[in-house]
Amino acid sequence: MSDKFDVAIVGAGPSGAAAALTLAKAGLSVVVFERGEFPGSKNMFGGVLYTPILDKLVPGFWEEAPLERHIVKRRFGLFSESSEAAFEFRCEDFNQKPPFNQSFSALRAQFDPWLAKKAKEAGALIIPETVVDDLLWKDGKVIGVKARREGGEIEADVVIAADGVNSFLAKKSGLRKDFSWNVLAVAAKEIIALPRGTIEDRFGLEGNEGVAVECFGDVVAGTVGAGFIYTNRETLSVGVACSINAFIDKKIVPNDLLERFKNHPSIRRLIRGGKTLEYAGHMIPEGGYKQVPEVIADGLLLVGDAAHLVNASFYHEGTNLAMASGLFAAETIIEAKKKDDFSRNGLKAYFQKLEESFVLKDLKKYRQVEVWAHKNNKFFKEYPDLMLEVLKDYFTVSETPKAHIQQAIVKKLRTRLKPLRTLVELNQFRKSFFSS
Amino acid sequence: MGHILVFAEQRDGKLKRVALEALGAARQLAADAQVLAILIGEHTAALTQTLTARGADKVYLIDDAGFSHYSSEGYGRAVADIAKKEEATLILMGATALGKDLGPKVAAKLGGPFAGDCIALETDSEGKITATRPMYGGKIISTVKCRTATYQVATLRPNVFPVNDPDDTKESLVENIAPLPDLSSVKAVIKEVLASANTKVELTEADIIVSGGRGLKAPENFSIIEALADALGAAVGASRAAVDAGWKPHSYQVGLTGKTVSPSLYIACGVSGAIQHQAGMSSSKYIVAINKDPNAPIFKIANYGIVGDLFEIVPLLTEAVKKIKNE
Amino acid sequence: MKIAVCIKQVPATESKIKPAADGKDIDRTGLSFVVNPYDEFGVEEALKIKEQLGEGRITVISIGSDKTAEALRTCLAVGADQAIHIKDAALEGSDAHALARVLTAALQRENLDIIFFGKQAIDDDSGAVGIYVAEMMNLPHVSAINKLEILSDENRAVAHRQIEGGTEIIEVSLPAVFTCQKELNEPRYASLPGIMKAKQKPLSVLSLADLEIAPDSVGLDNAVITLDQLSPPPTRTAGTPLEGNAEEAVSELVRLLREEAKVL
């Protein structure tokens, strides 16, 4: 094949599409391979799209992007088998005017094709239903890709691996070693249809307002993980995510965990009467800062999940980092093209851009969270259970004098908590989440 | 309602059951209007009596060697000519291989509305037809409305419309079509008709179908399906998995990419009931499922289900059926 | 040999189809669209004929909205030579007669030997348009073919089509219209160079004015048949699971089939 492209991108998720759009707008010739029937056809995420980068890529995106609701409310719930304690934050300022708080619920099967279409309109050639099987090499440099189609060898100055968490290209290129199970989380999710009005009533929303609900503790069997509900216009995204290790330890499969979540009395009433439209499972690279591999090789850049760029912590934020890395990769290539240098050295600005931006700064900030979480799984089962038990004791109405109740509670806490140990743990919690 | 013209399909001197169903439908719609039949072929004269008994007020007949085989042009012209002569408001025929070709051909010649594969028909006071027909491979049921009451053409899904009880006292009125439509301009000519090895009841016309799927494990095991079908006088069908495995030719396949059937009784053995399979059989009147997996989707649509090993159940059923038939 | 294939863009077979709220159309959100599978057999057959004869020109034609261009590009990617996209707001709501008239007007400009259609479009499942066009162009047709052979003198073809209990073998003089059934061939996948070249192949867009068709002869207002209401098929509910051992279940089944269903 003689037609050579400036850039070949593998994967038309948010990272690949962001790169393609930026490159095509700059006039470079770009081809994007996507194995799905169309971009987004097989992709899933929890449900909240963070959009500061999208705003740069497509100014005024909210006018046309297929978004569901803008998030004005966040709720974090702690569950035992029978009780729930929650912290809820709602802010009217997030309700003012687009782009609101740069966070929207969305469905990937609609969002991904839209962003890919933007890239296509800018001139990128998007080829769906085509799996890339391998990289082409010459003198130790990546010079293209091999797609699973007749005549599938395509040359390009640079290849961008935007092929997601399982990135085959990252492995093939040797940039990423096999990683251990505990840096991956597995998620199972359903899209459940309910009438618009029902959703708004149950979640206390008006118009296009949305809420992100995250749930910890017994609802997910006390694993280091969470259950989530995000409100869409006429559906709910309901799912669970936890580390693969947790599934192995608890001998439970994602689907059963999701069922457990859906059947918790506090959750059940939120989804009651809903009809499940879709079910999907997916992995999340939650290893954080430490797991980010080398992202540059001669003629190759890794972006998005392929580079493990996900901020798990409080946010489950992946799409924004994916689009940012796609944008940075594209900007780097546009510069490299001027010097015609696509070597590792010629592309090194990509890593600098990641380091100087929120992408790696945030991952660095939260780098202890993962470690903390896996060492302190008490925070996911023992402590929530105890706390809810205490709250229950406190609020249970009876003839027992209040003073007795309080004494009993203090006693319970004394026997069940080792005060010093707990203080240390709480301090670790504070440090891993809030220090920089 | 003006006159209704029914194309009475026959093959090898035998009327198709759906031709009688079309007469039944016509009789219901006609009220005071006439039901006319048109019968085309060679050695067909003997069939006119049946058409009369089953509801035709008059039969137009072509009994001619030149018309022994179907041709879209020849048959199309004959039907369109009679429709015009009688100012038929509605022309009905079965949605068979022939009807699916002839229906649109006649509609093209007459410029009238065409509704294919109908499962219900209604008429308004002006004689305009509203037809109910499946679309999107049966995932949608639509009603379509004719905007003119002239030359409306509909093909009817077999096994859906009732046949009239015969009235043998009725005087038959037969008119030979003359002159015959000119065949010299026919440019697509049937040279040969190869009978398929499967001489059993044709799937789409069968009143009872016994279907086998991947659960049969091997091609030779279709014999137990065939034994049950023989006992019932039924046709044999297959899932795509069984067809793709080469156990049965494609002509046996029921489903989205195979045949659409609506028998009175459909017995699915070792068929999981994938949505694509259901697309071809879910309009059957009664569905029986025999499957060892209690969660197989086929049970969700089956009237009667037996969870168990088909290799045990089907032979027992065959024996039970034989016993009844011998009573 | 000049060959045309009329193609329609339809929702993919595996799509979940449900009626829109007003019941006048289907709910199109989230659907993916493909070339009608039966039309793909036509494209493949045209490619095979061209390969076999070593010459020929294949035109794909479709009437549809902007999106239809994707379906035409797909056909160009697998090997068709040129595409014609007929697009006109006035065509909204047209019935099969109107579509056939429009296609006929476009086809008549091409001086064709063979015109392929699908046996039916898997959205409306109507199976009318190809046969209408044949009649309007005064050409012979064979519908639902599953085998086609072009005879060496090139002015005749032999087609097979399946009927109940057998196969008809039909000889037809060219030019002729064929509507394609499964089993005719195995449509190929586009090669990567094919996909890339498709971008450069000619795709012309025609309006009704270009075809000299009066806008007031087509569209919803001039349709002789219209879609009135779409609804989901009646849901079948799970019936009785028959209990007991095999013998008991079978005898219960036989009883129910005789007494309740009355089919035995």
Ligand SMILES: Cc1cc2nc3c(=O)[nH]c(=O)nc-3n(C[C@H](O)[C@H](O)[C@H](O)COP(=O)(O)OP(=O)(O)OC[C@H]3O[C@@H](n4cnc5c(N)ncnc54)[C@H](O)[C@@H]3O)c2cc1C
């Ligand atoms: C359950 C769950 C919840 C999440 N919740 C959120 C959330 O609420 N908010 C948020 O911002 N992020 C969330 N994320 C993370 C987010 O989904 C990802 O970080 C983001 O999708 C990464 O984008 P990407 O483009 O790098 O990869 P992907 O979106 O995974 O895209 C990769 C693409 O490459 C294609 N591909 C893969 N291999 C090949 C190949 N060999 N050839 C051709 N194509 C190939 C795939 O089909 C796919 O389209 C969540 C993730 C999960 C799993």
Ligand SMILES: Cc1cc2nc3c(=O)[nH]c(=O)nc-3n(C[C@H](O)[C@H](O)[C@H](O)COP(=O)(O)OP(=O)(O)OC[C@H]3O[C@@H](n4cnc5c(N)ncnc54)[C@H](O)[C@@H]3O)c2cc1C
């Ligand atoms: C575009 C498209 C079109 C399609 N078109 C069609 C179509 O027209 N027709 C069609 O049928 N399919 C079609 N399919 C395929 C369809 O999706 C299914 O794959 C197929 O119907 C499965 O066939 P099956 O039920 O025989 O096999 P399976 O799904 O493998 O089911 C076999 C069943 O046999 C049962 N079984 C096994 N052993 C025994 C035993 N000893 N006793 C009792 N039960 C047993 C099992 O429990 C199982 O339920 C299509 C698919 C696609 C994508």
Ligand SMILES: Nc1ncnc2c1ncn2[C@@H]1O[C@H](COP(=O)(O)O)[C@@H](O)[C@H]1O
């Ligand atoms: N809008 C259209 N544009 C081009 N061809 C069409 C169109 N609609 C139908 N056809 C052709 O006619 C065949 C039968 O369609 P239908 O009569 O709608 O079932 C299809 O398989 C196509 O080949």
